[in-house]
Amino acid sequence: MLSHESAAHAPLPIVSNGRELSEPVRRPRETEADSVGILVLGPDGPRETSDWIVVEEPLEIRARGPDQTPVSVAVTMRTPGHDQELAVGFLYTEGLIQSRDELLELPTPKEATHPRRACNIVEVPLNHPFDGSRLKRNFFATSSCGVCGKASLEQVAVRCKPVEPGTLVRRSILLELPDALRRAQKIFERTGGLHAAGLFDPSGALLNLREDVGRHNAVDKLVGHALLHGDVPLSGRILVVSGRTSFEILQKAAVAGVPIVCAVSAPSTLAVSLADRLGITLVGFLRGSSFNIYTHADRIDPRH
Numbered sequence: 001m002l003s004h005e006s007a008a009h010a011p012l013p014i015v016s017n018g019r020e021l022s023e024p025v026r027r028p029r030e031t032e033a034d035s036v037g038i039l040v041l042g043p044d045g046p047r048e049t050s051d052w053i054v055v056e057e058p059l060e061i062r063a064r065g066p067d068q069t070p071v072s073v074a075v076t077m078r079t080p081g082h083d084q085e086l087a088v089g090f091l092y093t094e095g096l097i098q099s100r101d102e103l104l105e106l107p108t109p110k111e112a113t114h115p116r117r118a119c120n121i122v123e124v125p126l127n128h129p130f131d132g133s134r135l136k137r138n139f140f141a142t143s144s145c146g147v148c149g150k151a152s153l154e155q156v157a158v159r160c161k162p163v164e165p166g167t168l169v170r171r172s173i174l175l176e177l178p179d180a181l182r183r184a185q186k187i188f189e190r191t192g193g194l195h196a197a198g199l200f201d202p203s204g205a206l207l208n209l210r211e212d213v214g215r216h217n218a219v220d221k222l223v224g225h226a227l228l229h230g231d232v233p234l235s236g237r238i239l240v241v242s243g244r245t246s247f248e249i250l251q252k253a254a255v256a257g258v259p260i261v262c263a264v265s266a267p268s269t270l271a272v273s274l275a276d277r278l279g280i281t282l283v284g285f286l287r288g289s290s291f292n293i294y295t296h297a298d299r300i301d302p303r304h
Contacts (some may be wrong), residue, residue, distance in 0.1 A: 010060040025161070032211075054194050055079055056213045060121045061087045063096065065129035066104070073135060078217045080120065081192060082210060082225070086217055087122040092232075094251035100227050102126050121194050155189025162279035164235050166259030167202040170304040176204050177240045178264050178286055184209045185242075197222050205236070215241055216248045223256045233257025245284060250274040260299055262286045267294055 003137060040047045047277045059078050059210040062070040068083040073096065078086060080089045084107050104125040181198045182232035183205055199216035219241065226232050238260045239253050247270035253261050254274065261275065262283040274283035276296040282294040 009112075017098055032079055035286065046297070054213055059083055059086065061090055062121060062123040063091065063126060063130040064123055065126050070123050070221060071130050071132045076214065076217060078214055079212045081219045083120060083122050085119065085221045085224030086212075086222070087124050087224070088227055089222070089252075091124060093220055094253045095255070096130075097124075097126070098169060100230060100271050102128065106228065136222055157191035160254045160278055162277075163257050163259045164233075166281075166299055167236050168300060168301050169202045169238065169260060170301045172304055173202070173204040174238075174283065174286060174291060174300065175261060175289060177238065177262060180204065180206055181209065185211055196242040198240045199226075199234065200267050201242060202236060202238070210299075213244050216246075216252065219249055219252045223252060226256065235259065238262060240286075244268070245271045245282065246272050247274060250278075250280065250282070254278045254280060262291070 012085055032055055035050050035052055035145050038049060038051045056077055057079075057080055060075045061073045064070040064074050064160045073167045074090065076086075076090070087107055088097075088103065090130045097103070104127045107122045107124040109297050140196055151206045176199055177198075180200070181196055184198065185194065194213060195215035196209060196211045196213040197215065199222055208222055208224070210218045210223060212218040212221065219239070222239075223232070223234075226234055234256045237258055240262045241249060244262060244265040245261060245267040247268060249263075250261060250267075250271045251274065258280065260281040260283065264286050265284065267275075267282055267284045272282060274280075280297040281296040281297060283300075284292045285292060
């Protein structure tokens with residue numbers, strides 16, 4: 001996977017138990033999928049075998065300033081892996097931090113003392129006190145709750161400037177992206193039960209990909225990685241998600257400055273409204289030889 005690092009935006013030091021490490025602290029790869037015994041009923045009768053299923057575990061995200069007791073921000077159900085990126089990306093896309101400069105160091109996962117698969121905890125150390133009252137002001141309504149959609153749009157618009165125009169992308173390039181995303185989904189290949197979010201450049205090259213049981217978590221992991229490497233805003237990038245596009249996905253893309261968001265399935269009404277308001281090109285039903293453009297079609301070249 002590619003990242004765009006420079007001397008001015010080198011990755012933050014990674015600290016665990018007082019030691020600086022060369023790679024992020026993360027759970028073993030095999031915890032992202034489990035093998036379980038199953039009974040298959042088919043035309044030839046019952047057959048016992050095993051199957052790989054995706055792991056889903058809770059992650060508690062905490063924030064703390066210097067000499068401050070950690071503040072619990074949220075608990076999300078996710079697939080273990082890239083948990084630091086998820087925590088940082090979540091805080092950034094929800095408006096609880098504004099830039100990479102607020103991070104004191106890369107957060108380190110902690111294990112809680114719970115039975116079997118422990119509830120993981122990631123504490124994000126900040127260089128300033130964390131204001132817990134910001135939680136009520138910054139969380140926005142989702143498409144699954146009863147809060148007014150108009151209020152949600154207005155709250156996001158307060159924090160987000162319209163995205164930059166971005167590069168013109170050929171129609172033929174977009175048509176290639178779902179297959180490229182699918183080929184790169186290593187855990188999905190084993191389990192068939194994960195969402196993916198991928199970042200592409202205008203030529204169709206895959207820059208980064210994350211998988212998770214939650215499509216919004218996959219996007220937060222991408223944004224967190226980009227933020228830690230000084231690559232935000234994500235101008236000139238294409239975000240491709242493997243499911244539908246909800247309000248949450250568009251909110252996170254807008255905060256990160258992504259100009260084009262594509263999905264293999266449908267968008268919601270709030271997603272279309274937010275994309276239209278913030279200048280994002282929103283593409284849906286990107287399958288086979290066609291797709292729908294819901295907003296700001298000027299970034300897509302229909303001739304090629």
